Amino acid sequence: MYVSPxxxxxxxxxxxDVDVQAFKPGNVSVYADGxxxxxxxxxxxxxxxxxxxxNPEYCLGxxxxxxxxxxxxxxxxxxxxxxxxxxAPLIQSISYKSSVLTLRQAVCKVIIESTIDDADWVFKAxxxxxxxxxxxxxxxxxxxxxxxxxxxxxxxxxxxxxxxLQYLNGYEDIFNFAVIRYNIASNxxxxxxxxxxxxYAEMLSQYPDSHIERKYGNQYTKWVATKMAQLSxxxxxxxxxxxLKPMLYALDQExxxxxxNPGTTADMIVATVLTTFLEDLNQ
Numbered sequence: 001m002y003v004s005p006x007x008x009x010x011x012x013x014x015x016x017d018v019d020v021q022a023f024k025p026g027n028v029s030v031y032a033d034g035x036x037x038x039x040x041x042x043x044x045x046x047x048x049x050x051x052x053x054x055n056p057e058y059c060l061g062x063x064x065x066x067x068x069x070x071x072x073x074x075x076x077x078x079x080x081x082x083x084x085x086x087x088a089p090l091i092q093s094i095s096y097k098s099s100v101l102t103l104r105q106a107v108c109k110v111i112i113e114s115t116i117d118d119a120d121w122v123f124k125a126x127x128x129x130x131x132x133x134x135x136x137x138x139x140x141x142x143x144x145x146x147x148x149x150x151x152x153x154x155x156x157x158x159x160x161x162x163x164x165l166q167y168l169n170g171y172e173d174i175f176n177f178a179v180i181r182y183n184i185a186s187n188x189x190x191x192x193x194x195x196x197x198x199x200y201a202e203m204l205s206q207y208p209d210s211h212i213e214r215k216y217g218n219q220y221t222k223w224v225a226t227k228m229a230q231l232s233x234x235x236x237x238x239x240x241x242x243x244l245k246p247m248l249y250a251l252d253q254e255x256x257x258x259x260x261n262p263g264t265t266a267d268m269i270v271a272t273v274l275t276t277f278l279e280d281l282n283q
Contacts, residue, residue: 045075
C-alpha cells in the first residue's frame with residue numbers, strides 16, 4: 001500500500017495534535033502546560049520531527065535519530081523521544097503493508113528485520129534526547145556502540161519500559177488494548193480528543209507509567225492508578241465529558257504539585273491515534 005511521505009507527515013502531525021488537544025491530567029495539553037514544557041514546544045516538535053520520520057530514504061534507526069535531532073534543535077528539550085520511538089515503526093510499516101499483511105504484522109516485520117545499525121542510530125538518538133531517569137547500563141549502554149539489533153536492545157530494556165516492551169510484544173498494548181478502547185470511546189463520544197483522554201485514564205488505571213517509575217520507583221504507582229480509575233469510571237458514565245473539567249483540572253494540579261508526569265502513557269496515546277489513522281487508510 002503506497003502512502004506518500006506528505007500524507008504520512010500529515011497523519012503523524014494530526015496524531016500529535018490530538019495528544020495536545022486531549023485533557024491529560026499530569027501531562028502537557030491545551031488545558032495546562034507543565035514540567036517546564038508548553039503546548040507550543042510539542043506542536044513545534046511534531047512539525048520538525050515529521051519530515052525525517054516520514055523520509056522513505058531513511059532506515060528505521062535514521063528516522064528516529066534525525067527526528068530526535070530536529071526536535072532537540074527546535075525546542076532544546078526532550079518532548080517526544082517516546083512518541084518518535086513508537087511512531088517510527090508504524091510509519092516504516094506502511095511500506096510493508098499489503099493485502100497479505102495486517103498493519104500489526106507489518107510493524108512486527110519492521111522490528112524483526114531491524115539491524116545493529118538501526119540500534120546504533122537509536123542509541124545516539126536516546127543519548128541526544130537525554131530522557132529523565134535514564135542511567136548507564138551494564139548491557140548495551142546507549143552511550144556506547146550497539147552490538148545487537150534494535151529488537152534485542154529493546155528486549156534488554158523491556159522489563160522497565162513500556163515503550164521498549166511494545167517492540168518485544170508486537171505493539172500488543174497498542175493494538176489489543178488502547179486502539180480497541182479508543183475506537184469505542186470515539187464512536188460513543190463522537191470526539192477523538194475526549195476519546196484520547198478516556199484511553200489515557202484507562203491505561204493509567206491498569207499500566208504503571210514507565211516515566212514516573214524511572215523517576216520515583218513505585219512510590220506513586222498505586223496512587224496514580226486509583227485516581228485514574230476514578231476518572232476512567234466517570235468518563236465511561238458520561239456522554240458529556242466537558243462536565244468533568246473541574247475534576248480534570250483538580251487532578252492535573254494534584255499530579256503536577258508532586259511533579260508526577262505520566263509521559264510514557266501520553267506517548268502511547270499518540271501511537272494509538274496514529275495506528276487508528278493508518279488502519280483507516282485501508283478501509
